[in-house]
Amino acid sequence: MNADINTLENYQSDKCWHGLFQRPEELKQDSTNSLPCNEILHGDCISVMKGFPNSSVNLIVTDPPYLVNYQDRMGRSIQNDVNSDWIKPAFKQAWRVLKDNSFCVSFYGDTHIDVFMSAWKEAGFRPVGHIVWPKTYASSSYYLARHHEQAFLLAKGYPQKPQTVLPDIQEWAYTGNKLHPTQKSVDVIKPLINSFSNVGDLVLDPFSGSGTTALAAKQTGRNYIGIELEDNFVEISRNRLI
Numbered sequence: 340m341n342a343d344i345n346t347l348e349n350y351q352s353d354k355c356w357h358g359l360f361q362r363p364e365e366l367k368q369d370s371t372n373s374l375p376c377n378e379i380l381h382g383d384c385i386s387v388m389k390g391f392p393n394s395s396v397n398l399i400v401t402d403p404p405y406l407v408n409y410q411d412r413m414g415r416s417i418q419n420d421v422n423s424d425w426i427k428p429a430f431k432q433a434w435r436v437l438k439d440n441s442f443c444v445s446f447y448g449d450t451h452i453d454v455f456m457s458a459w460k461e462a463g464f465r466p467v468g469h470i471v472w473p474k475t476y477a478s479s480s481y482y483l484a485r486h487h488e489q490a491f492l493l494a495k496g497y498p499q500k501p502q503t504v505l506p507d508i509q510e511w512a513y514t515g516n517k518l519h520p521t522q523k524s525v526d527v528i529k530p531l532i533n534s535f536s537n538v539g540d541l542v543l544d545p546f547s548g549s550g551t552t553a554l555a556a557k558q559t560g561r562n563y564i565g566i567e568l569e570d571n572f573v574e575i576s577r578n579r580l581i
């Protein structure tokens with residue numbers, strides 16, 4: 340897949356035009372097609388995605404709660420980080436709205452890999468790779484000092500081999516978590532979007548947090564949809580994307 344924003348002649352940064360969907364003016368007139376574009380949506384991603392058409396997004400890059408009841412030094416916690424009821428219905432919807440022969444990259448909590456993997460497989464995803472980001476610092480320490488972040492590369496169908504094949508060990512960048520307790524760096528997400536989608540594609544993050552995936556999509560010439568439960572993170576991401 341092509342990473343270069345300058346190579347696509349008909350790319351229009353101000354419009355939701357990714358070659359696969361109707362243009363916004365037409366979208367407004369067509370009540371059967373309720374796919375938003377270049378927006379951060381406020382709500383529970385399960386119900387929000389239920390409103391999207393089948394096979395409508397080109398790539399999902401997401402960082403769901405890890406089920407670890409995380410609390411940072413400032414006492415900030417994450418919604419849905421304790422119960423796991425949402426995982427299966429969320430990934431079922433994610434699989435439905437993703438186009439055939441496309442990728443989903445999902446970070447996950449490794450202490451609950453069984454829960455994540457059964458949700459992914461039950462939804463229909465095939466794990467096709469695993470990415471690790473070594474960290475110079477430990478994000479927590481108990482039985483082990485945790486020096487890495489991790490994500491699975493999941494496939495719906497049989498996507499084409501990317502033009503740029505990424506090493507499955509990737510460089511980490513620390514954000515300082517100023518906008519969100521588990522904020523990922525845009526520089527960590529951009530290589531994933533570049534490798535697993537094309538310029539003008541639509542990238543979805545159902546667990547959008549501070550909007551990192553959306554910003555990375557925008558900066559790489561893709562369209563985006565972010566979905567976030569907490570209103571303060573919705574506001575933060577919308578401001579980030581202006």
Ligand SMILES: C[S@@+](CC[C@H](N)C(=O)[O-])C[C@H]1O[C@@H](n2cnc3c(N)ncnc32)[C@H](O)[C@@H]1O
Nearest residue numbers: 383384402419519522523546548549551567568
């Ligand atoms: C691990 S954080 C994502 C952080 C993000 N990668 C960033 O860089 O800011 C997961 C986010 O999912 C949100 N969330 C949890 N359950 C959700 C749901 N059912 N629908 C939408 N968002 C949800 C949480 O509020 C949290 O902000």
